[in-house]
Amino acid sequence: MAQHFLLSPPAISLTMGEVWTLTEDEAHEKLKAIRWPDGIPTCPVCGSKQSWKVGKRKWKCRGKRIDPKTGNERWCYYQYTITTQTHLHSRKRSLKHILAACLSFVNGVLGAAALRQRREIKNSYKTPFVFQHRIRAAIDTANQTEMAAGPFMEGEVEVDGMFVTGRKVKQNNPIMDDKELEKFFEDYRKTHTALVVVRERMAAGCDKPGKVRTIHVDREGDAIPFIRRVVKPGSTVHTDYSTQYLPMRMFFKHQRVNHSKTYKDGDACTNQAESFFARVHAAKEGVYRSWRKRYVSWYGAELAWREENARTANGEQVDLILKALLQIGRSPIAGYWQQHKDRVPF
Numbered sequence: 001m002a003q004h005f006l007l008s009p010p011a012i013s014l015t016m017g018e019v020w021t022l023t024e025d026e027a028h029e030k031l032k033a034i035r036w037p038d039g040i041p042t043c044p045v046c047g048s049k050q051s052w053k054v055g056k057r058k059w060k061c062r063g064k065r066i067d068p069k070t071g072n073e074r075w076c077y078y079q080y081t082i083t084t085q086t087h088l089h090s091r092k093r094s095l096k097h098i099l100a101a102c103l104s105f106v107n108g109v110l111g112a113a114a115l116r117q118r119r120e121i122k123n124s125y126k127t128p129f130v131f132q133h134r135i136r137a138a139i140d141t142a143n144q145t146e147m148a149a150g151p152f153m154e155g156e157v158e159v160d161g162m163f164v165t166g167r168k169v170k171q172n173n174p175i176m177d178d179k180e181l182e183k184f185f186e187d188y189r190k191t192h193t194a195l196v197v198v199r200e201r202m203a204a205g206c207d208k209p210g211k212v213r214t215i216h217v218d219r220e221g222d223a224i225p226f227i228r229r230v231v232k233p234g235s236t237v238h239t240d241y242s243t244q245y246l247p248m249r250m251f252f253k254h255q256r257v258n259h260s261k262t263y264k265d266g267d268a269c270t271n272q273a274e275s276f277f278a279r280v281h282a283a284k285e286g287v288y289r290s291w292r293k294r295y296v297s298w299y300g301a302e303l304a305w306r307e308e309n310a311r312t313a314n315g316e317q318v319d320l321i322l323k324a325l326l327q328i329g330r331s332p333i334a335g336y337w338q339q340h341k342d343r344v345p346f
C-alpha cells in the first residue's frame with residue numbers, strides 16, 4: 001500500500017524553527033515575492049508601479065489618478081506597505097508572527113484551534129481567533145473571484161449535504177397528533193441548516209484531489225444555483241436519492257445512488273463527498289467544537305481548501321494562504337473586537 005502523503009518527506013518543506021530564525025527583512029522579502037511577483041511595489045489604489053521609497057518597508061505612489069470628489073486627474077501620493085489594502089490591512093503583529101501563524105494554521109490538517117495557536121505563538125486568544133477568520137474570509141473571497149469567471153469543475157462531480165447546525169429537537173415520543181408533528185418540523189426547520197459540498201472526482205491515475213467547494217444553505221435543494229455556477233454544463237453530477245436534487249437533471253447528466261441499499265450503484269456514488277464530510281465531522285467535533293451559524297460558510301471554505309490541498313507540502317500551503325491574504329481588498333473581519341459595524345458584515 002502506498003505511503004500516506006503526510007508520512008512522506010515531501011510533506012514537510014517548512015518548519016517552525018525555520019520561520020522563527022527569519023529576520024523581519026527576510027519575512028518581508030518572502031511576502032513581497034508573493035504579493036508583487038515582478039518585485040516592483042505597486043500602488044493598491046491606482047495600480048502605478050512608480051513610487052518613492054519613504055521608509056524601510058514603505059512606499060509613496062508617484063502615479064496619477066482621478067480624484068473621486070472633483071473628477072479631475074491628480075497626483076496619487078498614496079503611501080503603502082506590503083499589507084496595505086489587503087486582508088492583512090491594519091495588522092498589529094510582525095510579519096514573522098504572521099508567517100508562524102500561517103504555518104501553524106496549515107499544519108493542523110483537521111483545523112487549528114485558536115487556543116492552541118495562542119499557546120504556540122503567545123498571543124491573546126482574540127488575535128488567532130480573528131486571524132483565522134481573516135484566512136477563511138480570504139479563501140472565501142478568492143473562491144468568489146474564481147467563480148465570477150464562470151464554471152470551472154467538469155467531468156464526474158459528486159454532491160452531498162450534511163446538517164451542520166441545530167441541536168436535537170425536543171419531542172414527545174411517540175408523536176401523538178398532526179399538530180405536534182408540525183411543531184416538531186417547524187423547530188427542526190428553524191435550527192437545522194446544511195453544508196453542501198461539490199467535489200470533482202479524482203481522475204484515474206491522478207493522486208491530487210479535484211476541486212472542492214462548499215455552500216451553506218437552509219435546504220440541500222437551495223444549493224442548485226450555486227452548483228450551476230461552479231460545474232460546467234455537460235458534466236455528470238452524482239447525488240444520493242434525496243428528491244431535492246431532482247431538478248439537477250435539467251442542467252446536468254444526473255446519477256443517483258440509493259444509500260438505503262448500497263453505497264455504489266454502478267458508476268454512481270458520492271463516496272468522495274462523504275469522505276470530505278468525515279473531515280468536517282472531525283474538525284467540528286474534535287477541533288472547533290462549535291460553529292456559529294454565521295461563520296459556517298467560512299469554516300466550509302477552510303475545510304474544502306484543506307481537502308483540495310491535502311497533498312501539497314506545508315511550505316507551499318503557507319504560500320497559498322499568503323497569496324489569498326495578500327489579494328487586494330480589505331478583510332470583512334477587520335475591526336471585529338472593536339465592533340466596526342461597517343467592516344463586520346453580520
Ligand SMILES: [Zn+2]
Nearest residue numbers: 043046061076
Ligand atoms: Zn497610486
